[in-house]
Structures are given as C-alpha cells and as structure tokens.
Amino acid sequence: MSVNQSGWRPEMGDASQAAQATFTGNRALMLEEALIFEIGSTETTGVDIDAAPKVASRLGNHARKGAIGLPGLSEPEAVRHYTRLSRQNYAIDLGLFPLGSCTMKHNPRLNERMARLPGFADLHPLGPIDTVQGALELIHQLAHWLVTLTNMDSVAMSPKAGAHGELCGILAIKAALEKRGEGHRKVILVPESAHGTNPATAAFAGFTVKAIPATAEGRIDTQALKDRLGPDVAGVMITNPNTCGLFERDLKEISDAVHAAGGYVYCDGANFNAIVGRVRPGDLGVDAMHINLHKTFSTPHGGGGPGSGPVVFSKALTPFAPLPFVEKQGDRFVLVEEETAGEHHADSFGRMVAFHGQMGMFTRALSYILSHGADGLKQVAEDAVLNANYVLRSLDDTLDAPFGDSGPCMHEALFSDANLAEGFSTLDVAKGLIDEGYHPMTVYFPLVVHGAMLVEPTETESKAALDQFIGALKSVGERAKAGDAALKSAPHFAPRRRLDETLAARKPVLAWKDSVAPVAEAAE
Numbered sequence: 001m002s003v004n005q006s007g008w009r010p011e012m013g014d015a016s017q018a019a020q021a022t023f024t025g026n027r028a029l030m031l032e033e034a035l036i037f038e039i040g041s042t043e044t045t046g047v048d049i050d051a052a053p054k055v056a057s058r059l060g061n062h063a064r065k066g067a068i069g070l071p072g073l074s075e076p077e078a079v080r081h082y083t084r085l086s087r088q089n090y091a092i093d094l095g096l097f098p099l100g101s102c103t104m105k106h107n108p109r110l111n112e113r114m115a116r117l118p119g120f121a122d123l124h125p126l127g128p129i130d131t132v133q134g135a136l137e138l139i140h141q142l143a144h145w146l147v148t149l150t151n152m153d154s155v156a157m158s159p160k161a162g163a164h165g166e167l168c169g170i171l172a173i174k175a176a177l178e179k180r181g182e183g184h185r186k187v188i189l190v191p192e193s194a195h196g197t198n199p200a201t202a203a204f205a206g207f208t209v210k211a212i213p214a215t216a217e218g219r220i221d222t223q224a225l226k227d228r229l230g231p232d233v234a235g236v237m238i239t240n241p242n243t244c245g246l247f248e249r250d251l252k253e254i255s256d257a258v259h260a261a262g263g264y265v266y267c268d269g270a271n272f273n274a275i276v277g278r279v280r281p282g283d284l285g286v287d288a289m290h291i292n293l294h295k296t297f298s299t300p301h302g303g304g305g306p307g308s309g310p311v312v313f314s315k316a317l318t319p320f321a322p323l324p325f326v327e328k329q330g331d332r333f334v335l336v337e338e339e340t341a342g343e344h345h346a347d348s349f350g351r352m353v354a355f356h357g358q359m360g361m362f363t364r365a366l367s368y369i370l371s372h373g374a375d376g377l378k379q380v381a382e383d384a385v386l387n388a389n390y391v392l393r394s395l396d397d398t399l400d401a402p403f404g405d406s407g408p409c410m411h412e413a414l415f416s417d418a419n420l421a422e423g424f425s426t427l428d429v430a431k432g433l434i435d436e437g438y439h440p441m442t443v444y445f446p447l448v449v450h451g452a453m454l455v456e457p458t459e460t461e462s463k464a465a466l467d468q469f470i471g472a473l474k475s476v477g478e479r480a481k482a483g484d485a486a487l488k489s490a491p492h493f494a495p496r497r498r499l500d501e502t503l504a505a506r507k508p509v510l511a512w513k514d515s516v517a518p519v520a521e522a523a524e
Contacts, residue, residue: 046077153313158322186232225257277375402416426453429487432491457469
C-alpha cells in the first residue's frame with residue numbers, strides 16, 4: 001500500500017521509513033532544486049574564453065563599475081535548473097485546473113498548429129496591407145462570428161485582455177454621454193459580487209462607483225438597482241453569469257430600466273463560456289461586452305504575448321468604438337484607421353493600442369469556432385454547466401453551498417467554509433488539496449461569501465477526471481470537518497511547505513544576497 005493510500009502523513013511519525021531523509025533532499029523524482037545563485041559562482045563562467053583585449057570604452061559614464069553578480073553555469077547546468085523548476089509547475093496539461101471564474105480549459109492542439117502556419121506566425125505589424133490580406137480576412141471573419149454569437153452590432157478587436165476590454169467599453173460609454181451633452185453623468189453601478197476589475201475600470205475612467213447589493217439567492221437586487229437610477233448614472237457593469245455561478249435572470253428588465261433612465265449597460269463577458277450558443281447578450285439589452293478569447297474560445301492565457309479581449313457593441317455605441325477595425329471594401333480588406341463622417345466609428349474615442357491586435361489569439365479562436373460549429377459551441381456551454389452542477393451536487397453532503405437552494409448553477413460551483421470544524425478555514429482545504437495533486441480552486445472570491453471556494457471544471461473534463469477531483473476534495477473537506485490537525489500544516493508532499501502568506505505579502509524578499517559573500521553592487 002502506498003503512503004497516500006494508507007493515509008500516513010509525515011507528522012504521524014509511526015511510518016518514518018516512508019519519509020527517510022535523503023542525502024540530496026530529493027524524494028524520488030520530486031527533485032530538490034537550489035536557487036540559481038546557489039548552484040553557480042559569480043566568480044566563474046560556464047565557458048572558458050580568453051580575456052578580452054583592453055579597448056577604449058564607448059559607454060562613458062554608463063559603463064558598469066562593479067561585478068554583475070550573475071552566477072556562471074555550464075549549459076547542462078542551466079538547462080537542468082530550468083527543467084527542474086518547470087517540473088514544479090501545475091498546468092492544464094498535468095491535470096484538472098479548478099480555478100473558478102478563470103475558465104482554465106484545455107487548449108486544442110489543432111488551434112496551436114493553425115497559429116503556427118507561415119503567414120500567420122511570422123506577420124509584421126507594419127507589413128503593407130496588400131501583403132496581409134489573408135490575415136485581415138481572418139480577423140474580419142472572427143469579428144463576424146463574435147458579433148453573430150452575441151447579436152451585437154460591431155466589435156473592437158484591439159483590446160488585449162478582459163480588463164482592457166472593460167476600459168474600452170466604458171470609454172465608449174463616456175464618449176457617447178459627452179456627445180449627448182450629458183458628461184455630468186459620473187456614476188457607474190456595480191454589483192457587490194463583481195470582478196474587482198469592474199469598479200477599478202470605472203474609477204480609472206473617471207467615474208464614481210456605487211455598489212448594488214445582492215439578494216439572499218446570490219443575484220442582483222433588481223429593485224435596489226432601480227431605486228438608485230437617476231440623472232447622475234452613466235450605466236451599470238454586470239457580470240452574467242455572475243461570479244456566484246448564477247445566471248442573472250432579470251438582466252433584460254435591468255437593461256430596460258437603465259436605458260429608460262438614460263444610461264448604458266456594460267456586461268462583463270468573462271463567463272460567456274457558460275452561455276455561448278445558448279444566450280445572445282444583445283437580446284438582453286447589453287450595450288457593450290468584452291469576450292475573453294482564452295476563456296470561451298480556448299486561446300492560452302497570454303499565449304506567449306498579449307492576450308485578447310474583443311469588445312462587442314450595440315448599435316447605440318458603435319459610432320464611439322475604438323480604431324482601427326477591419327473592413328471589406330469590394331473584394332479586398334482594409335484596416336480603417338481614421339474616423340469617417342456618417343460611417344461606423346464616426347465619433348470614435350480613439351485608439352486602445354498602437355497596432356490592431358494579437359494575431360496568434362485570433363487564429364486560435366477562429367480555429368476553435370470553425371471546428372466546433374454552431375452545434376458544437378452550444379454543447380460547450382451545456383457541458384460546462386453540466387460539469388459544474390455535477391461537482392456542486394456531488395459535494396452536497398461535504399461542503400456548504402451558500403446558494404445551493406437557488407437552483408442549478410451555471411459554469412462554476414460555489415462553496416464556503418461555514419460547516420468546517422472550529423478553527424479550520426478555506427485556506428486549510430486549499431492547502432490540503434495540494435497534497436492530493438491539484439492546484440487549489442479559487443479561494444475567498446467572490447467576496448460576498450465568507451470563506452468562498454469557487455470551482456470551475458469547464459466542459460473539457462471527463463466524468464472520470466471529475467470523479468477523481470471530487471473524491472479528493474471530499475476527502476479533504478471531511479478531514480476539515482473532523483478537525484484533522486494535520487491540515488493546519490499542509491501541504492506536506494509539495495516541494496515547499498506552507499508559507500506565512502501575510503508576512504510574505506507585507507515583507508517580500510525580492511532579491512537574493514549571499515550571507516557570506518554579498519553580490520557586488522554597482523558603485524554610486
């Protein structure tokens with residue numbers, strides 16, 4: 001029987017043979033890796049080369065006056081160091097990644113292959129328009145499908161991420177209000193359960209944020225929102241499905257009320273994966289919404305460069321959308337970079353970025369859309385919701401589900417630490433899950449739930465994978481309910497033990513210094 005199967009843990013002591021210290025510090029293939037400064041010496045290099053001849057410096061006062069302080073390593077040492085560090089990463093290619101509100105889904109390798117095709121992978125942003133017609137057509141086609149799936153009027157493809165997209169939408173709303181002579185509207189209403197970027201974006205754009213409370217079932221208090229509407233309100237920012245994993249059933253009613261009061265509706269589309277192919281935000285009265293391509297259309301988080309957060313607009317906001325955008329003129333595609341009176345974007349608020357967007361993300365997203373088709377995208381949402389509800393109901397008897405009586409959840413299951421033993425918290429469950437071989441779920445968010453644990457399995461996980469994760473979380477949860485003291489010091493099997501996270505946040509150690517021979521610093 002293995003150590004894990006027997007239930008043995010290091011602090012028990014009576015199975016010490018299983019945890020004998022090793023000379024290297026390694027535990028089988030769990031390799032102990034020192035800091036790079038501890039491996040190499042700053043006095044040597046990894047390659048023997050002749051001393052450089054003395055020549056007059058052309059650097060003037062910019063010449064380095066002290067040692068650079070970097071360790072010298074041979075090529076095998078350097079490769080092994082970073083390879084060993086990479087083995088300590090957790091990734092979607094290793095196992096289920098349960099982060100709630102992040103949609104850590106599998107990235108199909110077909111998309112990666114398409115993104116690496118010559119003509120897409122080697123484009124230059126300053127290439128002549130006539131030489132990039134295929135790329136512009138791809139962007140135009142992706143834009144078409146994003147508009148079609150959301151039933152909106154237009155889309156800005158240039159924003160680089162979700163928060164960047166939020167800023168894009170809010171700036172368009174600001175420009176529209178100023179065009180109407182209503183620049184005095186300075187209040188944005190935001191639900192208490194919103195992503196933190198929502199109020200931050202509104203404040204950054206010069207608005208005052210007012211919070212809207214939630215009902216006991218975890219949805220927006222529609223009446224409270226209506227009561228706050230007035231001549232000072234510029235609009236609302238609403239996440240749907242919301243961060244409690246629930247669909248905002250009153251969004252159309254809210255949109256109608258906001259429009260009647262002269263405001264606009266911004267929808268945080270971070271959770272579009274749960275409704276793609278099933279619900280069109282434009283039908284709910286949304287004026288602007290960002291779409292995280294990595295969350296809904298499987299592009300990697302970042303993708304080795306900027307991410308992508310296109311923003312779709314209603315007809316009312318289209319004239320104020322940012323430049324540039326791709327347009328088909330006859331049988332060729334052009335990049336429109338200036339406002340044109342009477343045309344789309346006639347009152348554009350300007351540019352978000354120097355260039356148009358992230359070609360690799362666009363290629364991956366369109367590959368995903370075309371390979372799934374309309375029926376496949378609909379199934380994406382259905383399977384994501386099915387998986388989340390399977391997790392929610394499978395843990396009914398273990399973890400507290402604060403909105404478990406509010407009906408089925410959408411894309412993520414929300415739990416709390418309400419029924420754990422006294423002195424035990426969400427953090428203990430999260431650390432215990434590391435010992436089970438999983439990255440913890442999102443913890444302590446949304447803020448409206450004390451000790452929140454937010455799990456989003458996505459549609460790309462099989463029932464077998466979900467069953468294993470559920471079993472692990474159930475086991476840790478039962479230990480926390482029983483008051484298992486070992487959880488207070490978990491994880492035990494990770495390369496590093498539990499940190500003092502408060503101290504680490506308040507007094508981070510960001511530089512390494514040898515206590516014996518400090519790294520030489522540049523002279524003043």
